[in-house]
Amino acid sequence: MPLLAPRVMGSRRGARMGAFDRSGTMAGRLISTRPLFFNVSGNERLNWKGNFRTLEEQNESVLRNTRIMNANWDELLSKLRNDSDYPKGFFAIYGNNPARVHVLDALATFERSLVTPNSRFDRRLRGERSAISPEEEHGYQLFKSYGCVACHQGANFGGNLSQPFGIFDDPFNPRGATGAGKDRIAARGAEDGQLYRVPSLRNVAVTAPYFHNGYTSSLAEAVEIMGRSQLGRDLSRDDVRLIVQFLNTLTGEYEGHPLAGSDSAAK
Numbered sequence: 001m002p003l004l005a006p007r008v009m010g011s012r013r014g015a016r017m018g019a020f021d022r023s024g025t026m027a028g029r030l031i032s033t034r035p036l037f038f039n040v041s042g043n044e045r046l047n048w049k050g051n052f053r054t055l056e057e058q059n060e061s062v063l064r065n066t067r068i069m070n071a072n073w074d075e076l077l078s079k080l081r082n083d084s085d086y087p088k089g090f091f092a093i094y095g096n097n098p099a100r101v102h103v104l105d106a107l108a109t110f111e112r113s114l115v116t117p118n119s120r121f122d123r124r125l126r127g128e129r130s131a132i133s134p135e136e137e138h139g140y141q142l143f144k145s146y147g148c149v150a151c152h153q154g155a156n157f158g159g160n161l162s163q164p165f166g167i168f169d170d171p172f173n174p175r176g177a178t179g180a181g182k183d184r185i186a187a188r189g190a191e192d193g194q195l196y197r198v199p200s201l202r203n204v205a206v207t208a209p210y211f212h213n214g215y216t217s218s219l220a221e222a223v224e225i226m227g228r229s230q231l232g233r234d235l236s237r238d239d240v241r242l243i244v245q246f247l248n249t250l251t252g253e254y255e256g257h258p259l260a261g262s263d264s265a266a267k
């Protein structure tokens with residue numbers, strides 16, 4: 001039994017399709033998918049809303065959140081101090097009994113170790129041109145020329161900006177489907193003012209479902225939605241396919257092993 005068993009269990013990377021309807025609600029409650037830990041040290045903004053800037057802040061909030069781990073420091077520290085192993089570990093590293101600041105430091109230090117280097121795209125950047133195929137390279141050129149890079153930027157292809165979701169079109173109710181006018185929908189996106197952290201696209205091919213509400217498990221659909229809602233462009237099927245091929249080159253390795261997803265994304 002882990003010491004910090006969450007009182008309310010979330011699923012691995014969030015609810016799967018079927019556990020909730022496509023608007024992302026279940027019994028009227030918003031379900032969020034959990035942003036992945038991998039490469040978090042390179043993200044300047046954490047959480048889907050981008051409202052945390054440090055891992056320590058974010059971890060403390062998750063620990064204390066009554067809907068997630070519902071821990072309080074007195075209880076938590078007394079469990080750690082009375083454990084048969086933890087005090088030795090804390091003494092060895094921090095020279096002291098477990099304290100709030102040490103617990104937060106230990107958690108964040110562990111998270112910073114969760115990096116996934118050596119994706120095929122990284123190898124290409126290091127000069128290994130054959131690490132990615134001509135089609136994948138073409139997808140990368142499209143990713144740049146359509147302007148995906150304006151938001152998904154930096155070493156993590158995202159993680160450092162907060163942006164509205166639905167600038168040109170409602171992501172989940174396309175104007176074609178509802179017959180609603182583009183202007184009305186664009187205004188709605190601007191009006192509701194909700195900002196979302198632009199997620200990192202590293203490992204995206206193996207980390208379905210996508211978006212903060214897990215709306216789709218198809219990477220192609222996610223890319224199509226991005227074109228329409230964030231860039232005001234209806235991407236052709238071929239371009240979506242090529243961009244998805246490029247996104248597949250962003251899958252890295254953890255401790256020398258390529259990451260693999262159990263989901264059927266990336267098709």
Ligand code: HEC
Pocket residue numbers: 143146147148149150151152162163164165167196197198199200201204207209210211212213219222223226227230231243
């Ligand atoms: C104006 C900023 C912006 C642009 C331009 C943009 N995105 Fe995004 N992207 C976002 C935001 C914000 C999210 C998170 C939305 C959410 O889930 O609430 C996102 C999410 C995604 C996701 C889902 C990632 C996940 O892990 O859930 C993919 C894939 C993606 N974008 C790919 C693209 C591609 C490909 C393009 C270009 C065709 C693009 N984006 C253009 C802002 C942008």
